[in-house]
Amino acid sequence: MIDTTKGFTLTREIDATPEELWTAWTDPDELAHWWHPRGVTTPRDSVTVDLRVGGAYTYTMVNDSTGDEYPTGGVYREIVPTERLVFTWGNPDDDPDDAPVVTVTFESLGELTLMTFQLQGVDGTPGDESFYDGWVSALDVLVEHAQGPHVFG
Template sequence: MINTTEGFTLVRTFDATREEIWTAWTDPDSVAKWWHPRGTSTPRETVDIDARVGGRYTYAMVNDATGEKVVTGGTYLTVDPFERLAFTWGNPDDDPDDSPVVTVTLEPVADGTRMTFELRGVTGAKGDGYFYDGWDATLDSLSEHLGGPAA
């Protein structure tokens, strides 16, 4: 089992609807456009999503300079459209009970949608955590995909 006491939370407010953000997380064409930090890309042909409880997903990030590819995947644990999405995150062949868990919660607010991103089961804090920094930069890509500036 993973240590769920370790992890971090990132909160962003987007000038977008919950539906637009949900689509960005669950539609393979959208995922390919943003699910990577700068300097990497996610080729559309590497993205496979079955966004239902028990469904699986995979995608690959490719380092634009070196061509090195990292394949990531997991299993959907919670799928509450436009509100909450939870999934394991790691090597696609890992046991879900031994994988970190991402939870994305969407809440309407006056200026758009507040998205709370929580990753449990990894260490890392702002500036010193590989996972924190990678996800922070990836959420910048999501903001740009949704038509806003990198936050």
């Protein structure tokens, strides 16, 4: 089992609706646009989503400079459309019971949405050039995607 005392939380106030952010987190076409830190891309053909409790997702991030590939995946544990998404995160072959867990919530603030991202099971601190910095960068890419000249869905 994972050590839930390890982890971190990130928040963003985003100029998008909870519905738009939900789509960004659950639609394979949308995920390919942002589910990676800067300097990395996620080819659309690498993204699969079986959006149901117990369903799996996979994607592969590719380093733009080196071509190194980072297969990633997990299993959905809780799905409350436009409000809450909980899933394991790591290597697609990992035992889901031993994988870190991501919880993402969306709360309408009127014209903005408060998105809270929590990762449990791994340490992360600013400047680690690993989990924390990677997710900060990926969420920055998400914000740019959500607030850019884009139509969801």
